[in-house]
Amino acid sequence: MENSDNNYTAVPMEQRRPNSDHKEHALEKPFDEEFWVKVQEKFNAGDVSWNRAMDEVRTDRLIAVHGRNTLLVIIRDWPISEKYRDKPELIASLEYLISRFTEIILDKDNDEEYKYFRVDEDFARPTLLHLAAEQNFLHVTKLLVEKYPSLVYLETEEVAGERPYLPVEKALMSHKDETAAYLISQMKHDWVHELFLYDNDMRLKRAKFKFTEIISHRDPETKKLDMQKTVVAVLDQLVNPHWPYLPEKIKETGEKSDRIERAWSSVPDDPLNYDFFYHVLEADDLGQEPKDDEGNLIEEFNTKSMSPLRCIAESDDKEAIQHPVVRMLVMRKWNTFGHWWFCVQASFYIVFLTLLSYALIYASTLEDPTQYSGRADGLRAFCEVITIIFLMFYFFEEINQAGREWKTYFKDPYNYFDWLGLILTFLVIPFRFAEVRSQWSVAALGYLFNFLRLFKFSCVTRTTGLYTKTLAKIIYRDMTRFSVVFLIVFIGFCGAMFMALKATGSQELFTNYAWLMLAAVRALVEQQPAEEDYSKFSWLAILILLAYMAMVIVILLNVLIAQLSYTYSEAKTNAKLQYAIDRMRIVTRLEHSRFARFSLRVKYYKQGDRVSETELAKEMLEYSDERRPWESMEEKLTLIRDLMRKVVRKVSEKSE
Numbered sequence: 001m002e003n004s005d006n007n008y009t010a011v012p013m014e015q016r017r018p019n020s021d022h023k024e025h026a027l028e029k030p031f032d033e034e035f036w037v038k039v040q041e042k043f044n045a046g047d048v049s050w051n052r053a054m055d056e057v058r059t060d061r062l063i064a065v066h067g068r069n070t071l072l073v074i075i076r077d078w079p080i081s082e083k084y085r086d087k088p089e090l091i092a093s094l095e096y097l098i099s100r101f102t103e104i105i106l107d108k109d110n111d112e113e114y115k116y117f118r119v120d121e122d123f124a125r126p127t128l129l130h131l132a133a134e135q136n137f138l139h140v141t142k143l144l145v146e147k148y149p150s151l152v153y154l155e156t157e158e159v160a161g162e163r164p165y166l167p168v169e170k171a172l173m174s175h176k177d178e179t180a181a182y183l184i185s186q187m188k189h190d191w192v193h194e195l196f197l198y199d200n201d202m203r204l205k206r207a208k209f210k211f212t213e214i215i216s217h218r219d220p221e222t223k224k225l226d227m228q229k230t231v232v233a234v235l236d237q238l239v240n241p242h243w244p245y246l247p248e249k250i251k252e253t254g255e256k257s258d259r260i261e262r263a264w265s266s267v268p269d270d271p272l273n274y275d276f277f278y279h280v281l282e283a284d285d286l287g288q289e290p291k292d293d294e295g296n297l298i299e300e301f302n303t304k305s306m307s308p309l310r311c312i313a314e315s316d317d318k319e320a321i322q323h324p325v326v327r328m329l330v331m332r333k334w335n336t337f338g339h340w341w342f343c344v345q346a347s348f349y350i351v352f353l354t355l356l357s358y359a360l361i362y363a364s365t366l367e368d369p370t371q372y373s374g375r376a377d378g379l380r381a382f383c384e385v386i387t388i389i390f391l392m393f394y395f396f397e398e399i400n401q402a403g404r405e406w407k408t409y410f411k412d413p414y415n416y417f418d419w420l421g422l423i424l425t426f427l428v429i430p431f432r433f434a435e436v437r438s439q440w441s442v443a444a445l446g447y448l449f450n451f452l453r454l455f456k457f458s459c460v461t462r463t464t465g466l467y468t469k470t471l472a473k474i475i476y477r478d479m480t481r482f483s484v485v486f487l488i489v490f491i492g493f494c495g496a497m498f499m500a501l502k503a504t505g506s507q508e509l510f511t512n513y514a515w516l517m518l519a520a521v522r523a524l525v526e527q528q529p530a531e532e533d534y535s536k537f538s539w540l541a542i543l544i545l546l547a548y549m550a551m552v553i554v555i556l557l558n559v560l561i562a563q564l565s566y567t568y569s570e571a572k573t574n575a576k577l578q579y580a581i582d583r584m585r586i587v588t589r590l591e592h593s594r595f596a597r598f599s600l601r602v603k604y605y606k607q608g609d610r611v612s613e614t615e616l617a618k619e620m621l622e623y624s625d626e627r628r629p630w631e632s633m634e635e636k637l638t639l640i641r642d643l644m645r646k647v648v649r650k651v652s653e654k655s656e
Contacts, residue, residue, distance in 0.1 A: 099139035136176035207287025313584035421449030473571035
């Protein structure tokens, strides 16, 4: 036994730290005993929480290692470290940690060392704000801008022919929505406008950014709009509050007297007027405006390009569509030319329907509509010729619209009804001369679809427009759901009833299965029993018939009525939004032309306008049943001021 102990082999054991600890300590020193002692001392010495004490000690240790490059390391290097690289689920917690450290470091920056800090290793020499914007670190961006507002205007250096960039441009290039929106909100109006308007720089010869791309940009994974906050921020910067009687700053000498400071401090929070800028919403794909400042046409303007206003209408971005700038621009266009031209189109379409009605209805009374004799047939021939001309015009107009709006044209189900109406009406011509009896069935369907197209002109007035959109919402939502339930009950009843009649040999009471189905539908529509005399049926058929009548008339029909009442009140709000979208689309469609000479977009272009509170109240506060009819103008202005406070802010000149 004594010798057996010598047979064992001794293996030396080495204690190793987990890999996770190693990765953590690659960014910071480990939390040793010295660390906790310092935390305890800070916690006992000052009026700070335990977490704050830990953060201060951690930042002190980072500063001791990295010195003035501490913020550079945590903002630029930590997100690409092994622990956080390719792990987007950890970036949010990392940003929160970096923002806490940034706040502590900036509080200690009494010498404003980080105000002009640049990354010297990079030839472009970006600032810390450039790095934070590129990483989409919103909280860090806010801390830097609140501490040093002038950082939003510092550009990178020009490198190898590449133009310098502002921090907001880095965010826009990376499609960082929240950070870009915040930076835009902190900049002067003219700086923001220059981002989306034509730049004469030889390296660009276009706008720095296309506003249409920002509006329509979608997330590659979710396919949803992912720059909505930025779009609203840009629209906010198209509103400039106008405060009269303010002294102007003498920029040539840099003078900024106490009188100017006192004047700015006495400015009321609610201005009486607002300067609205429309040039960004009217620019083409290169940022070129239709006219220059003197009102002269710019030949380089691309009339075929889609305007940002049209992109907003097609994006279905509710907040952007309801923005005051968009609403006022659409209202100005609608009142200037949109409503008049739309009424002209509606009038011509009514003339077309009148001619079509006479041509088809009178022809249906004749034995041979291919023969023309007498004044009535002469008038019919005239109506048919003019109708064919109208059909050809509308046919080519639909082709033109499909080519111009191919991304959204085929997504609209109403366009398919338009094509059905045109094609079926065209088919009447060969069918008539071929003496096909089905020509009248084709003519009936074509006539119906052409008349339904009249609903497209319901936006001529606000009342008919809102009513039509509400009706469409009811049909789309409630009637489809009701039809599914009714179809199940309907098919089950018809099958069971037909077989129950077979048991007693009474199927001939409904001639065939199709007549039984018709009787079942009439029971719903006319609210009448399928058969008056129940003595003809067996007990099983009577039970099935009574169950069907109870299900359809007593339950389903009353549920449908309740649903329609609820949906009508709910759909009114959505109808107003849809009406605003349709009016925007009508205006942008009318102003579009392939030739600049006939383009209403160019002819009625206006760079901006001064809008009063009263005009805003008239357009923004739409009529609704919920609003009190005796509401005073002062109450309306109060609502407008509350709305505009969310759009404009009182900008101090010290951040310029």
